[in-house]
Amino acid sequence: MAGKSGREISATPKKSVKDVIFSREGALVILLIAVNIFGIIISKVYNPQNVLREMPKYLAEIFIMLGMAYILVLGDIDISVGSIVCLCATMACLFSNAGIPMVGVIILVLLVGFVCGSINGLVATKFPELPTMIITLATQIIFRGIAEVSLGSGGSTSLSNNTKEFTTLAMKVGNLVPLSLFFVVIAAIIFGVLLGKMTFGRKLYAIGSNKTAAKFAGIEVEKYRFICFALIGFMAGICGLFLVSTLFGANTTTGQGFEMEVIAMCVFGGIATTGGKGNLIGGFIAAFVIICLRIALGQVNVNTQIILVVIGIMLIVAVLIPTISNYISDAKKKASRA
Numbered sequence: 533m534a535g536k537s538g539r540e541i542s543a544t545p546k547k548s549v550k551d552v553i554f555s556r557e558g559a560l561v562i563l564l565i566a567v568n569i570f571g572i573i574i575s576k577v578y579n580p581q582n583v584l585r586e587m588p589k590y591l592a593e594i595f596i597m598l599g600m601a602y603i604l605v606l607g608d609i610d611i612s613v614g615s616i617v618c619l620c621a622t623m624a625c626l627f628s629n630a631g632i633p634m635v636g637v638i639i640l641v642l643l644v645g646f647v648c649g650s651i652n653g654l655v656a657t658k659f660p661e662l663p664t665m666i667i668t669l670a671t672q673i674i675f676r677g678i679a680e681v682s683l684g685s686g687g688s689t690s691l692s693n694n695t696k697e698f699t700t701l702a703m704k705v706g707n708l709v710p711l712s713l714f715f716v717v718i719a720a721i722i723f724g725v726l727l728g729k730m731t732f733g734r735k736l737y738a739i740g741s742n743k744t745a746a747k748f749a750g751i752e753v754e755k756y757r758f759i760c761f762a763l764i765g766f767m768a769g770i771c772g773l774f775l776v777s778t779l780f781g782a783n784t785t786t787g788q789g790f791e792m793e794v795i796a797m798c799v800f801g802g803i804a805t806t807g808g809k810g811n812l813i814g815g816f817i818a819a820f821v822i823i824c825l826r827i828a829l830g831q832v833n834v835n836t837q838i839i840l841v842v843i844g845i846m847l848i849v850a851v852l853i854p855t856i857s858n859y860i861s862d863a864k865k866k867a868s869r870a
Contacts, residue, residue, distance in 0.1 A: 556802040556814050557814050557817060560801065560814060560817040560821060564821045567824045567825050567828065568828075570825075570828060571583075571824060571828030574828060574829075574831075574832050580708075584710060586830070588702060588710045588712050589775075589779070590826060591713060591774070591823070592770075592772075592774040593790055593797075594719075594797075594816070595716065595768075596613050596767055596768055596771050596791075597798060598815075599723075599760070599763050599764030600764060600795060600797075600798050601727070601810070601815050602736060602763065603760055603761065604795070604799075604805055605727070605740045605808065605809075605810060606736055606740050606760055607739070607740040607807025608664040608757065609664050609668065610652060610668045610764055611665065611792075611795075612652060612668040612669075612671040612791070613764060613768050613787075613790060613791045613794065614790035615672045615676035616648045616675050616765055616768035616787075617772045617786065617790055618676050618772075618782065619648065619678055619679040619682075620644050620773070621775050621776050621782035622683055623682070623772075624637055624641045624691075624776045625689045628692075628693045628694040628698075629689070630693075633694075634694045634697035637694060638773060641772060642769040642770065642773075643769075644769060645767070645772065646762055646766045647765070648768070649761050649762040649764050649765015649766060650761070650762045652668055653757060653759070653761030654758065655667050656761060657758045660754065672791075679782075679784065679786075680784050683782070683783065688781060688783035690780060690781040691776060691780045698777040698780065700777075702777040702778050712777075715770075715774075719770075720812065724812040737808050737809075738808075739753050739756060739757070739808075740806075741808030768787075771787075775787070793843070796822065796846070797815055797818050797819040797822055798815045800815075800821070800822070801814030801818035802815070825839075
């Protein structure tokens, strides 16, 4: 907006350096730096080369995190994504071993993920009185059950065809940076712009803040809920493809626990499970905090279950931060009034 002097006047006040540092995103960046310093201290082999070498097996989860962010902003939840990843990874191996060309495998696997997500979305929108936690708990069991039946008595399958094409997905640019990292960044930019800058994102925030008010405002609430559930299923399909490119197989435990980890990334990044709050920048930074911490602890042979305990504690702290902040703020206001 231009004033009488002809100068541009910003409609929103500029943030100071202090505000940026003490914002959630600023705190997460500081925490990411601290986690890397911690990794260097506890592990002699924690360095950029080794971190980038181990990162691909964790990067695939970020694809689901992007979709989960949309679901949480809506005020919903999807705990079936780990099972969808298992089913998609299983189908990727079975389709490839059946002689289907790589392009066909990619299309079919993404279609499997999309259909699984659409089933969740269809049930959630047709029966809005049912909590999405219960719906996706049921489909979590169903999707993993289908994968287990498809895998047969052995409970696992190895990739015997299209191995060269899957190796391309796992290749490194300059023999250092994983190709999947570029895909993750591109996907994060697209999802971030849609959520933070487009009408689509504003409608998701409106639905998450108050579904009834959003309906009266003319927003097709159930339509957007269906889109987001179908989208996270599609992203689980992408995750499954990248997992197969690093594991060259699938088994009954593939994707197990992914749902909790991506929810932890989102919540730790400031995306509220109650809906209507948060942004993808925080979730994206939080994802790398958790990934770097897992790599660092893994390099010193810390038990996987202990790592999950640490992530769980971090999640509890992340949930408590807003409550503690509000408590301190209220205490200061009462003190100033007195």
